[in-house]
Amino acid sequence: MKSSMASLSLTVVLLGVSFVLSAKGQQNSARAAVQDTKGQSVYDELSRAPQKARAKRNPLEKDSEAVAAGRILFEQHCAECHGGAAQGGKKGPSLRVADVQDAEPGALFWILTNGVVRKGMPVWSKLPEPQRWQIVSYIRSLGVAPTQADSPPAKSQPPETMDLFSRHR
DSSP: OHHHHHHHHHHHHHHHHHHHHHHHHHHHHHHHHTBOTTSOBTTHHHHTSOHHHHTOOOTTTTOHHHHHHHHHHHHHHTHHHHOTTSSOOSSSOOSSSHHHHTSOHHHHHHHHHHOBGGGTBOOOTTSOHHHHHHHHHHHHHHOOOOOTTTSOOOOOSOHHHHHHHHHTO
């Protein structure tokens, strides 16, 4: 009985360690996925926005209709690259990361206006300015997407196995 309890305890410990290592591996994969070929973050472009541009405030910041309009514009112009939920796609990075969500609205507007052509982000300066601000409003409304590491771990054992643990305490 003691050896089976020891084996069971060891199994539980190993499952826990493998879960932690798996979560760390996913975090490292996510970081690597947002780096370009030179090892720089794709979000570094936000910091390259001129101070004057970053200081611009979104004139539609408090307009609840701007978010809805921005969603439609995002679906038409951005979702193809950034994904329908803005969590990243085949061509564009996630917009649901802290780097983007914490960026000044003016920096997001500047990126939309000027693009990052050498990295595949088109210039959207031909979109009317209010529409670009609507897209900024929509992007900011999304917030940071939860990662798997943020969510509670799934129970890795069936309920009847967990029952056995509680009986032998």
